[in-house]
Amino acid sequence: xxxxxxxxxxxxxxxxxxxxxxxxxxxxxxxxxxxxxxxxxxxxxxxxxxxxxxxxxxxxxxxxxxxxxxxxxxxxxxxxxxxxxxxxxxxxxxxxxxxxxxxxxxxxxxxxxxxxxxxxxxxxxxxxxxxxxxxxxxxxxxxxxxxxxxxxxxxxxxxxxxxxxxxxxxxxxxxxxxxxxxxxxxxxxxxxxxxxx
Numbered sequence: 001x002x003x004x005x006x007x008x009x010x011x012x013x014x015x016x017x018x019x020x021x022x023x024x025x026x027x028x029x030x031x032x033x034x035x036x037x038x039x040x041x042x043x044x045x046x047x048x049x050x051x052x053x054x055x056x057x058x059x060x061x062x063x064x065x066x067x068x069x070x071x072x073x074x075x076x077x078x079x080x081x082x083x084x085x086x087x088x089x090x091x092x093x094x095x096x097x098x099x100x101x102x103x104x105x106x107x108x109x110x111x112x113x114x115x116x117x118x119x120x121x122x123x124x125x126x127x128x129x130x131x132x133x134x135x136x137x138x139x140x141x142x143x144x145x146x147x148x149x150x151x152x153x154x155x156x157x158x159x160x161x162x163x164x165x166x167x168x169x170x171x172x173x174x175x176x177x178x179x180x181x182x183x184x185x186x187x188x189x190x191x192x193x194x195x196x197x
Contacts, residue, residue: 001141008135013088017131020098020124027117037118044122047101052130053174057167081159082138088131098124130170137169157183 008014028037064071070089077086102120109115136143137155151170158166162183168175175181 004135004139004141007084007139008132011088012091013094014128014131016091016094017124017128020120021128024117024120024124028114028121031114031117033112033114037114040115040118041122041125044119044124045126046122047119048123048126048130049168049171049173052127052170053167053178056169057178057180061163061167078159078163087135087138094127126170134169 009018028041059066060071060074070093073086073089077083080086098120101123102116105119106113106116109119133148133151134155136148137152143149143152154166154172155169165180165183166172166175167180172181
């Protein structure tokens, strides 16, 4: 297991996310404002859950013309799901995204730094959790908990049974809400018409 933790922690995106978690966590702690801060952390996590589902379903599967570069990378991931070079997206996209989230949150909260840092902490912390769950799904690691085993199973079903279901890697909530939590029909791997170059 140590080998895989080292491999995971050596990825540029993971190092970037760890930095965002640490900076935003320190910022949230220094400017702490009570229960509102805890709610903002939860809002940040919820924001990432929505982004995870929307990006995976609509940008990486259903509407490839929105971001063709990201789509091509995702096709490569589906073609070689265990290849480490396709497990993590480019750091540049996350850097730009977190700058946008920081500025938008700061403006929307009326220049409240505690709310801004707390939202960033929740979003980046949940994204780090998502990245670990995705990594575990594609590496020869047996999850320790029933929850982890179930998540891995569902993500592998997305890859090997039906690419039009189970878009949520870290949680099933939006798959259940949107009705993408069970296969519509049995499809062999790679049969999704949208997953070709």
